[in-house]
Amino acid sequence: MPARRKPPAILASDAERDHALVVLREAAAEGRLTLEEFASRSGLALEARTRNDLVGVTADLPAPAAQVTTPPHELYAVFTSVRRAGRWRVGQVIAAYAIMGSVHLDLRQAVIESPVLVIHAYALLGNVRILVPEGVSVEMEGFGGEARLSETAMIRPGAPVVRIAAYSFFGTVQVRDRPGVFTQLWKRISG
Structure with missing residues (x-):
């Protein structure tokens, strides 16, 4: 039986990197990250090539709160x-x-x-x-x-x-x- 090949990693998009930065900014504003942690993780998010790279940057942080749309x-x-x-x-x-x-x-x-x-x-x-x-x-x-x-x-x-x-x-x-x-x-x- 031949060995199964691992599927190739999916490349991260600019929008996905931006979303990771939003999560990091909110976490820093809430006091979940120090300024040094924020700077380090932001650098990793900007350099991320794949989605898996981004997951590692934000895995221990909560997702940002959903925006509540208000009537005009x-x-x-x-x-x-x-x-x-x-x-x-x-x-x-x-x-x-x-x-x-x-x-x-x-x-x-x-x-x-x-x-x-x-x-x-x-x-x-x-x-x-x-x-x-x-x-x-x-x-x-x-x-x-x-x-x-x-x-x-x-x-x-x-x-x-x-x-x-x-x-x-x-x-x-x-x-x-x-x-x-x-x-x-x-x-x-x-x-």
């Missing part, structure tokens, strides 16, 4: 204005509808709980204004939207990504990373 936070401004500002929790998705009205979203002090925040902004004869914190990455698509972001602001490492899908019909969708000149002047005058 919806804001409607129909013949009125709606404003969200100050300290508030933001999930993964915001939907803002301005129909002959205005929606103002100020995210500068908001607690953004997801690494990627998706905002669907709809303006029908209305305005949606979004003020993002300096240093976040903003990606915008759709039509009728305009983004004015500071070119001197550096994107902070680990900062969330804000993806905006803007749809405007005889209205405006504006994204800025700092208040307008008149707002800044008014705050200085009024103290």
